[in-house]
Amino acid sequence: xxxxxxxxxxxxxxxxxxxxxxxxxxxxxxxxxxxxxxxxxxxxxxxxxxxxxxxxxxxxxxxxxxxxxxxxxxxxxxxxxxxxxxxxxxxxxxxxxxxxxxxxxxxxxxxxxxx
Amino acid sequence: xxxxxxxxxxxxxxxxxxxxxxxxxxxxxxxxxxxxxxxxxxxxxxxxxxxxxxxxxxxxxxxxxxxxxxxxxxxxxxxxxxxxxxxxxxxxxxxxxxxxxxxxxxxxxxxxxxxxxxxxxxxxxxxxxxxxxxxxxxxxxxxxxxxxxxxxxxxxxxxxxxxxxxxxxxxxxxx
Numbered sequence: 001x002x003x004x005x006x007x008x009x010x011x012x013x014x015x016x017x018x019x020x021x022x023x024x025x026x027x028x029x030x031x032x033x034x035x036x037x038x039x040x041x042x043x044x045x046x047x048x049x050x051x052x053x054x055x056x057x058x059x060x061x062x063x064x065x066x067x068x069x070x071x072x073x074x075x076x077x078x079x080x081x082x083x084x085x086x087x088x089x090x091x092x093x094x095x096x097x098x099x100x101x102x103x104x105x106x107x108x109x110x111x112x113x114x115x
Numbered sequence: 116x117x118x119x120x121x122x123x124x125x126x127x128x129x130x131x132x133x134x135x136x137x138x139x140x141x142x143x144x145x146x147x148x149x150x151x152x153x154x155x156x157x158x159x160x161x162x163x164x165x166x167x168x169x170x171x172x173x174x175x176x177x178x179x180x181x182x183x184x185x186x187x188x189x190x191x192x193x194x195x196x197x198x199x200x201x202x203x204x205x206x207x208x209x210x211x212x213x214x215x216x217x218x219x220x221x222x223x224x225x226x227x228x229x230x231x232x233x234x235x236x237x238x239x240x241x242x243x244x245x246x247x248x249x250x251x252x253x254x255x256x257x258x259x260x261x262x263x264x265x266x267x268x269x270x271x272x273x274x275x276x277x278x279x280x281x282x283x284x285x286x287x288x289x290x
Binding site for chain 2: 015029032033036037039040043044045046047048049050053099100101102103104105106108109112
């Protein structure tokens with residue numbers, strides 16, 4: 001659960017960062033889209049049945065790290081993106097507890113013998 | 116009734132009542148915002164972002180459709196609540212069409228409304244507290260609603276693999 005909370009906090013930070021740190025342009029738009037997506041992935045992944053959604057934080061985090069460089073953002077945006085992006089990549093790798101059983105899960109829909 | 120291979124029943128009332136409650140909260144928020152857009156209330160309640168709510172609630176995008184966009188959101192929450200309430204504790208098996216409709220209303224439809232809210236600060240450089248609250252309600256519902264949907268889909272796949280009619284099972288006619 002703490003991994004999902006950290007992912008959501010990283011997303012909320014990305015939503016606020018352009019205003020708090022004062023940067024605009026393409027880097028702002030990037031963070032205002034990546035932020036809510038990170039929050040959404042984290043909150044949806046809080047449920048055990050949709051825990052695989054945590055992996056969405058992996059490409060999101062990678063984008064958040066490199067986007068300020070690609071988009072020629074100021075240094076503070078690069079530092080913010082590096083920290084938030086590395087955190088997102090980290091929490092994507094943490095599965096967390098899944099103690100309920102779901103009859104083979106989503107894979108049972110296309111794998112024989114598990115449903 | 117717990118589905119085979121599951122540790123709990125996703126159609127039990129303890130699983131569904133919180134979702135129905137969330138949908139009704141979302142309906143209240145979206146309904147209030149729709150009334151603001153219709154001019155029934157002067158200004159939306161906005162504790163944090165100054166004129167942000169006004170900017171967003173009366174934007175050109177909000178007027179693209181003949182009815183206020185928040186009214187669509189309110190209708191969506193009503194669909195969530197209704198499709199969450201219909202059927203009993205085994206409805207993942209007895210009424211899969213209701214469960215799939217519920218999953219579609221909460222999942223894909225909820226995700227679309229979430230994306231529309233995400234675009235607001237990008238397009239209008241403004242934030243709206245109650246719009247964010249409504250988006251959070253939509254978001255909180257997605258994960259908890261998906262387990263029931265999965266149970267119904269697994270049931271339909273089992274019927275299909277057993278050589279029985281998926282359509283009949285979907286409508287709730289399975290023996």
